[in-house]
Amino acid sequence: xxxxxxxxxxxxxxxxxxxxxxxxxxxxxxxxxxxxxxxxxxxxxxxxxxxxxxxxxxxxxxxxxxxxxxxxxxxxxxxxxxxxxxxxxxxxxxxxxxxxxxxxxxxx
Amino acid sequence: xxxxxxxxxxxxxxxxxxxxxxxxxxxxxxxxxxxxxxxxxxxxxxxxxxxxxxxxxxxxxxxxxxxxxxxxxxxxxxxxxxxxxxxxxxxxxxxxxxxxxxxxxxxxxxxxxxxxxxxxxxxxxxxxxxxxxxxxxxxxxxxxxxxxxxxxxxxxxxxxxxxxxxxxxxxxxxxxxxxxxxxxxxxxxxxxxxxxxxxxxxxxxxxxxxxxxxxxxxxxxxxxxxxxxxxxxxxxxxxxxxxxxxxxxxxxxxxxxxxx
Numbered sequence: 230x231x232x233x234x235x236x237x238x239x240x241x242x243x244x245x246x247x248x249x250x251x252x253x254x255x256x257x258x259x260x261x262x263x264x265x266x267x268x269x270x271x272x273x274x275x276x277x278x279x280x281x282x283x284x285x286x287x288x289x290x291x292x293x294x295x296x297x298x299x300x301x302x303x304x305x306x307x308x309x310x311x312x313x314x315x316x317x318x319x320x321x322x323x324x325x326x327x328x329x330x331x332x333x334x335x336x337x
Numbered sequence: 338x339x340x341x342x343x344x345x346x347x348x349x350x351x352x353x354x355x356x357x358x359x360x361x362x363x364x365x366x367x368x369x370x371x372x373x374x375x376x377x378x379x380x381x382x383x384x385x386x387x388x389x390x391x392x393x394x395x396x397x398x399x400x401x402x403x404x405x406x407x408x409x410x411x412x413x414x415x416x417x418x419x420x421x422x423x424x425x426x427x428x429x430x431x432x433x434x435x436x437x438x439x440x441x442x443x444x445x446x447x448x449x450x451x452x453x454x455x456x457x458x459x460x461x462x463x464x465x466x467x468x469x470x471x472x473x474x475x476x477x478x479x480x481x482x483x484x485x486x487x488x489x490x491x492x493x494x495x496x497x498x499x500x501x502x503x504x505x506x507x508x509x510x511x512x513x514x515x516x517x518x519x520x521x522x523x524x525x526x527x528x529x530x531x532x533x534x535x536x537x538x539x540x541x542x543x544x545x546x547x548x549x550x551x552x553x554x555x556x557x558x559x560x561x562x563x564x565x566x567x568x569x570x571x572x573x574x575x576x577x578x579x580x581x582x583x584x585x586x587x588x589x590x591x592x593x594x595x596x597x
Contacts, residue, residue: 321503
């Protein structure tokens with residue numbers, strides 16, 4: 230099961246590269262561009278999904294704590310927002326890397 | 338980035354757009370401050386009342402996070418917060434460019450925070466005492482602690498600037514994708530083309546996407562603007578209070594060890 234998944238993943242990742250490599254052999258132009266697009270998309274998807282999991286855990290326990298102690302809700306909320314920002318910044322790093330890959334294209 | 342970025346309606350020749358709109362934010366802040374403090378009254382009315390309410394929110398936040406000794410850093414913190422907030426909100430207005438969507442502006446803000454919290458720490462504790470905190474609690478651990486501390490301190494301006502820049506630019510790219518790549522302009526053009534099918538499909542799709550954009554994306558972007566300004570200010574306060582209070586924390590640790 231997992232081996233076939235890996236094969237499918239390799240095929241999905243590899244085919245555009247192969248296709249554009251053939252194109253590059255014919256008419257010039259970089260072969261790394263399609264890989265950069267795929268890397269940007271895959272990286273952003275992974276980062277968004279895992280960041281969502283982490284933020285979900287943080288919010289879940291913060292809401293739990295707020296329900297137990299409504300008096301401390303304001304302080305818990307402040308701490309939760311700071312924590313969410315720190316978690317979210319990891320996904321933002323990936324977004325910045327994806328934007329660099331897509332728009333700046335340092336490697337051609 | 339230029340491929341999907343719309344140029345603003347007003348730009349000075351030879352000057353980058355984010356600098357132009359940074360000047361606009363500066364003019365707005367200066368004019369509001371001037372108008373509010375022109376006739377200072379003991380019982381405030383109008384604009385002075387509004388500005389006082391805003392600054393009292395900052396003061397309450399500072400009291401909450403840093404304690405009363407943080408009040409002397411209100412000018413730095415409130416200026417950064419108001420500048421970033423107005424810069425963020427300016428980016429949402431169609432036809433204007435937001436200064437915080439450019440990495441240079443956010444890096445300037447983050448470097449200001451970086452240099453000023455170190456300066457505050459050094460002035461509060463003296464250079465030697467302040468630098469001693471980089472060596473960790475035990476002198477034997479210093480070779481291990483100094484690189485860790487250096488990296489963690491150098492990562493602060495990086496994460497501050499990249500967080501603000503990434504959040505703002507991500508929102509703008511999302512809007513640009515909705516408008517241009519997902520084809521809102523195409524749908525509207527189809528709806529206006531005169532054919533019945535175009536009016537039905539394009540009109541319905543265009544209305545759905547406009548409702549989605551105005552009803553969901555714009556409130557989300559306004560929320561993100563306020564939240565990112567709040568988080569920038571919050572982290573600035575945490576860094577400054579960390580630079581001030583490090584001595585007491587370390588003293589506490591030592592005393593606990595002795596009593597044990």
